[in-house]
Amino acid sequence: MTNDPLVIFTPSGKRGRFAVGTPILTAARQLGVDLDSVCGGRGICSKCQITPSYGEFPKHGVTVHEDALSVWNAVEERYDQIRGLKEGRRLGCQAKVQGDVVIDVPPESQVHRQVVRKAAAARDIVMDPATKLYYVEVAEPDMHEPTGDFERLCRALKDQWQVEGVTASLAVMRKLQPALRKGEWKVTVALNKGHNDTNFRVLDIFPGFDEGRIYGLAIDLGSTTIAAHLCDLRNGLVVASSGIMNPQIRFGEDLMSRVSYSMMNPGGDQEMTRAVRSAINTLTIEIAKEAEIDAKRIMETVFVCNPVMHHLLLGIDPVELGQAPFALATSHSVSLDAMELELDAINASARVYVLPCIAGHVGADAAAVALSEEPGKSEDLVLIVDVGTNAEILLGNTTRVLACSSPTGPAFEGAQISSGQRAAPGAIERIEIDPITKEPRFRVIGCELWSDEDGFAEQTKATGVTGICGSGIIEAVAEMRAAGLVDNKGLIGSAEQTGTERAIAEGRTNSYLIYDGTDAGGPRITVTQGDIRAIQLAKSALYAGARLLMDEMGVDVVDRVTLAGAFGAHISPKHAMILGMIPDVPLDKVTSAGNAAGTGARIALCSNAARAAIEETVTKITKIETAIEPKFQEHFVNANAIPHATDPFPNLSGEVTLPQLNFNDGGGDRGGRRRRR
């Protein structure tokens, strides 16, 4: 055997000697080299492309001659003419070993290739999907040795792919016989095997060699919004993202009011279950349309959500989650058929994976954040805040990870805010208020210009200025506080107290006018005293939760803060800190993780290994129940004020005077300093 040619694969470095005439794909498989193939080496799928290298390789101790591989053949020529092969590429199933050779497997030919995520800070996803395509050639039926078509398909999968223990739903059984005959006994099957499964499931069957893609949905099922990423299951890339309001809002804006609805109305939980499942189907149809794909090509859906949404999605009455001891019906991950959830927009045999819950108030969404942000692998102490109708809060480092949930309500998402709206074109997302003139300027989604810049009116003509989104209201309140329009208790001053006509009396309180479009038939956008109160409650809940975890960890400061959540990416860290949403840390230590829960869902969608990992991780997280901790109430009350700004912004240039008003005490500027750009 030592006379056989040496085949060396890069980048893996795996090597072995193979008889002359061995296809490179065969050599790769025998060595365990990660070289893709859907058609099993028949020269159909072109997934096994490799790049041979020629010349001297002192590092590897070989010289590769020009004739190290069999000559370019007709299969390769045909593929090259029809589809085009990159310069220097060969098909691994066609090119055969003739002499010592060094073979590079390009990233796109690796099954377990890495997908680079957009968010720079986050780790990449290594593809390890539960569902993959397999092309097989099935024996025709023989009357004298009668076996079912399905049994012959299983035999072919075993012989051609070493896949054993294959099952199929009735939906697939129905398609099996026509597909085999249409494909002339050649079919492509989508096989699924979850990380806890012992068997493979046939999810779908396509006649012949199917070149189509298969997809998965990663869904972040929030109390207020449902956000979905449609991902290509071969490479993990997001091909479309979309969102929809959670229609359960009509049963109650926050989670506890939905639990109450269920308690008060027999069958109310089922009503809410139907509503959310129907919305998911609508969202699915929309996102498939946007991506211009057949929704039946969606083979898997991964859900992350808080415990109440988790139960309502699964059709379990959440009533136990509304009272101590907040017992979940099930805390482990849930794997099931999509049909059980009536998700009929996607493939009839599609599978669903729901991440595990951490505790009765800390759900699969928090688990997803932990999967995405990996606090347990952080050397410094990181506070991760996923802001939504409920805030999921994680605090930890390599020694220990703590988690809790805090009922912030929907204010941060623009709900329960007088001029609040979803983040959509026309919504105010950035605000600055001049501390001297008290005049605002703002930016709206869909326009790069500030409202006081030339061309703003022109560029926003189509969308108009329609309201304030979640990040906008946070900036508005923080800026009002910084500009002396609001005191530390959160009261908006009168026109007299603040010296601006934009402060408008409304009954016994005041509002601050940001934009008046009524002349042009547009809205009048103000921040009311009620808005300030809603934001105060929300931020106090958030801060109190974080403090509780810090108490448990025995620390007064954290090293860094990660803001996550559907709109986490849009929150200005500076304004969040002015508001007192998060503990003080150097501003450059506050980063945004985007929709970390959604990212966690996407990771779980792309990787069986990640599913196993997060199931292990959640068992090790220390759960803190905010609802029964007396100190939570204490922190909550203490966090109600909008704090003095004690120089939290060392990186900002310029200084401004931060007025410390207290309108109830008669008002007046008590001084205080802060730098301001």
Added chain:
Amino acid sequence: MTNDPLVIFTPSGKRGRFAVGTPILTAARQLGVDLDSVCGGRGICSKCQITPSYGEFPKHGVTVHEDALSVWNAVEERYDQIRGLKEGRRLGCQAKVQGDVVIDVPPESQVHRQVVRKAAAARDIVMDPATKLYYVEVAEPDMHEPTGDFERLCRALKDQWQVEGVTASLAVMRKLQPALRKGEWKVTVALNKGHNDTNFRVLDIFPGFDEGRIYGLAIDLGSTTIAAHLCDLRNGLVVASSGIMNPQIRFGEDLMSRVSYSMMNPGGDQEMTRAVRSAINTLTIEIAKEAEIDAKRIMETVFVCNPVMHHLLLGIDPVELGQAPFALATSHSVSLDAMELELDAINASARVYVLPCIAGHVGADAAAVALSEEPGKSEDLVLIVDVGTNAEILLGNTTRVLACSSPTGPAFEGAQISSGQRAAPGAIERIEIDPITKEPRFRVIGCELWSDEDGFAEQTKATGVTGICGSGIIEAVAEMRAAGLVDNKGLIGSAEQTGTERAIAEGRTNSYLIYDGTDAGGPRITVTQGDIRAIQLAKSALYAGARLLMDEMGVDVVDRVTLAGAFGAHISPKHAMILGMIPDVPLDKVTSAGNAAGTGARIALCSNAARAAIEETVTKITKIETAIEPKFQEHFVNANAIPHATDPFPNLSGEVTLPQLNFNDGGGDRGGRRRRR
């Protein structure tokens, strides 16, 4: 340890030494003695009853003293007062070892007890059900160590029953939390683990210790009728039996016309699928009502059926079964959730098991007959004929088993017969025709008297005489032949030819009048020429199938014949042989197995081991496809005549002259002899 008392169990003979104070139940479990328990030794379920024996046991080498067990305790006293314990019985979980003792485990305390079947010839069923009840005490939720209620249930099952790998459907998840709380953290769960499963499924959960029973349905899904046995899953006893017409008859009486309906009408297969599933639900509700049980207590359903019914039940278009090579979509057994078949009358999480098919024309019903009758274990060569709209035919002994199916049509079931009807009170089931006077006498279902006996009119007043059932028409044709009313080609003679006014001209053919009830507003029951033709076609198909198997086996005679089928028990072997339905064998070698397919279904319902066994058996059966064997047509044509009776009845006393008429050839008695009682 040698000083520890010796505990000997009978009838198993298992023995071991156990420390003083060891409960008998514990000793039994450690020795692997088959001693039942649902409550896990808590003195609740009383399933572990045992009978200690006292005195000298030279055979076992022990003397058992009166104090060999701990004294009768309060738990036993309470149980005895409420329910009553048989004399000498103790509860195995309460009685503890004090000295050497001999313990008898009565049959009703054995899990794997045998159920004696009614049919004397058939083997007994050893209980090994896939679904059993388990009582568990579950830990209450702890806010500081949050785990789901389901995870704590699994933990309890593991700790208290060594049951691991438990899953639950969403339907069970929905019931879990209320059941745990209602039962104060004590519940009884129905766990299912099929012979091919790796996990246990929770099918249902009941608060507290549930004393109710759980049931299974064994369904023989025929082309014409659907027959069900409702069985107690603890002991295998049939608590009710019922049947219903297969509503698919409106789409075609025989299988091929249903396949044609599917071919000609898009969606026709789905129409038929809906019809049969709906009928099964109706039947289920009826049988549960009859047995006075809650249908939701039905945890499993086992189906046996021919391949076309198999596919239509599963919702698979049977079109491929209508043309060579008659490929089944799947031939293996099928295990699935009852909900997938829309069987919503039974438990929402109930399981379905469909026996494997043998070939494209030899279905799960034939497999069930093989399971029940075990031709592969027969020393002599046995021909098993399961008569229905399709006849399933098995021929074999310990060396080899052959199988085929033959399209007999529905005539044997009383369909397509002018006065035909289902076997029900009022139907003629027995007929004798006097060969001299040509006068008939008959018996109807529901009355022990013959029609010429005193009191017949009185006793049949309620039901009347309504028609002829399957066994009746076979006897009628055979008797008509024996009485010289029909020639060997099957033609009915005229009044002139036969010498009886009961031969009535109808157009160009004749009918034979059996009963005229028109004076009293009742029916006029005749056997028409069309009826004879239908029976001839049916019996020829049956005989040709049997001959084909005999050819393949290389034999001209068989040692014995077993008649099976829904009405197999009612066929007179003598008449079947006169008719030429079955090959000639000594009359005492023809036995009835009753509904062997239904029995096979019941065995599979009661035993995981039997499911595994039949799956193995079917792979070893040689399949013969009648539809493509030229010799089948040949045998069919040859079998069309109603044969000369050449002394096939050596056991019958008396002799009669059997006329050999041929009315086409001018008629006349050509002689021939037969004995007749």
